Amino acid sequence: MPAVTDSVVLGMGCFWGAERRMAAIPGVLDVESGYANGEIAGTYDAVLAHEKMLQWGKTTQRNHAEVVKVTFDPAKVDLEKVLIQFWESHNPTQGNRQGNDVGTNYRSAVYTNSDAQQAVALKTRDVYQGALKAAGHGAITTEIAPLQKYFTAEEYHQDYLVKNPNGYCGLGGTGVKYPVAGASTAMPQAAAKAPRLEAKALNFERQLIVFESDDCAFCRKFKADVLDHWQSPVAVARTLNPEPPVGWALEKALFATPTIVLFEKGKEVSRYTGYNGEKPRFWQWLGFHLLTPAQQKIAFEQGTERPGTGSHLDEKRPxxxxxxxxxxxxxxxxxxxxxxxxxxxxxxxxxxxxxxxxxxxxxxxxxxxxxxxxxxxxxxxxxxxxxxxxxxxxxxxxxxxxxxxxxxxxxx
Incomplete structure (x- = not known):
């Protein structure tokens, strides 16, 4: 164990999935599941029972949040990088909910141990809020406050997904990348000299456009990883010009490359900014716009259709x-x-x-x-x-x- 360590307590829904996400960060030494900043006993049974009492209107006492205490080596990873993983790994705009988990105990939260941590948390929140807004998402609801109370969760909750590799996770991020150097390249002003795409050559109903720049290693990586193997039913085009085709509309100006924008009927409906090799996250972002809610439940939440109700049961053609x-x-x-x-x-x-x-x-x-x-x-x-x-x-x-x-x- 290093001589100097630091820790922060994070709430991002069910702590099983949160524990796995945060433990994957290089420089993180330990991730412990727990309960924080409530006014009741710090046990799993107490938290569940209290949430029911809140829903029934029989108490006003504050419940704990399911949290993870992340202990890290500041010589190898700083708090900002830990919080970037936090913001990207869940949806911080949903209030008291993550995935299928609903309740005040599943609130998004950053509980800090110093004024310096509080400042970093607020700064990263504001940066990520800008990226979320650009992608069409609402306001961040994450509670950022000093840590008041913390209880370690029961042993069977610790390392849950290590013990149960395919157990319930419940986490699903927004697909919006935190805008940091190393994941994208700033959109150069000179790019405006490149010719704009022509609308007549595109699919007005649904079209992906990849906005790139000449000297962009991340654009080249996205091309090699994704575009060079493109078989998706969605039409895709690339451009070095930061403006959409004439008559089409972006929600706001681009600030980095690559930015992959999904247009429907000539209007932006979503964007994916930056790329550094995270293919599954890109496909999940696109999948949320291509699949129905029933398909999403199967694809992203390990759901299943009822027997005899799915497609292609009688399909026999070559x-x-x-x-x-x-x-x-x-x-x-x-x-x-x-x-x-x-x-x-x-x-x-x-x-x-x-x-x-x-x-x-x-x-x-x-x-x-x-x-x-x-x-x-x-x-x-x-x-x-x-x-x-x-x-x-x-x-x-x-x-x-x-x-x-x-x-x-x-x-x-």
Whole structure:
């Protein structure tokens, strides 16, 4: 343990997911789940019971927030970097809610141990608020205050997702990057000399535009990681000019590159600023605009459709089932079979199309299947399938898109 350490207490919804997110920061020495800044006993049962009393209007005492105490080595990571991870890892505009968790105990909070920490917290909040506003989000509701009370949570809450690798997380950030040097390049004034994109060459209904600059290493990285493999159903175009096509509208001026802007009917609906290799976060940002709420629940919250209700159960045409966000091929129709389960089933994925992960949720031990290109949840794989693999990839049809071979032959 270093001779000098520092710590800050952060509330970002369920502490299980928060613990994992913050522990991933280089220089963080320990992350402990706990309860903070309430007026009651500091136990899990007390917090849950008190929240019910608040909802019923039977008490006015303040409940604790579920928090994590992050201890770090200031020689390796400063508080600003810790807080950048905090802001990006949850939605700080939701008040007393994160994901499916609703209640004052799930409030967003930064509880500080000094005036200096308070100043850094307020500064980073204001910087991130600017980025959120530019992306169309509302006001930050995070409570920033001195730490008054702190209780360590029960042992079974500590390192929960280490003990349960596929347990509930509940965290979902906004997809908005904190605007710092090293993740984006300032938009140069000279870029305005580049020709603007022509609207007639774009898709008025839905179009992505990547605003770049000549000397932008992060633009090149985004091109290599994402654009060079683009199969998404959304049309994409690149430009060195910071202005949209004539007749189209940005919400506000661009301040960094790359900035990826989603336009619908010629108007900006969302933007993703900066890129430094976080492909899953980019695809999740885009996915929230392409998928329905029911699809989002499956893709991002490990949900499932009711058997017999999903898409493609009776699909038998020659073709390919693809990721609905990236367009990457997942399964061929000649590996599909009737399993009688009520979900589309396949005995083999395409090479490199999926990744597998141990899932111990719902009192079972299963193997989860995700799309390798976007990271979205697809379903599970079991060992009761037909030859030649003996596998049954049980997939939610609502997060598959089917592309018939006839479309390819027709050049569609």
């Amino acid at each position: 073709g390919t089932f693809v990721d609905p966000i990236t367009g990457a091929a997942l399964f061929r129709s000649d590996t599909k079979f009737e399993s009688g389960t009520g979900w589309p089933s396949f005995f083999n994925p395409l090479p490199g199309a999926i990744t597998e992960h141990v899932d111990v949720g719902h009192g079972m031990r299963r193997v989860e299947v995700r799309s390798a290109s976007s990271g979205i949840h697809l379903g599970h794989v079991f060992d009761d399938g037909p030859p030649p693999t003996g596998k049954r990839y049980c997939i939610n049809g609502n997060v598959l898109k089917f592309v018939p071979d006839s479309d390819k032959k027709a050049g569609k």
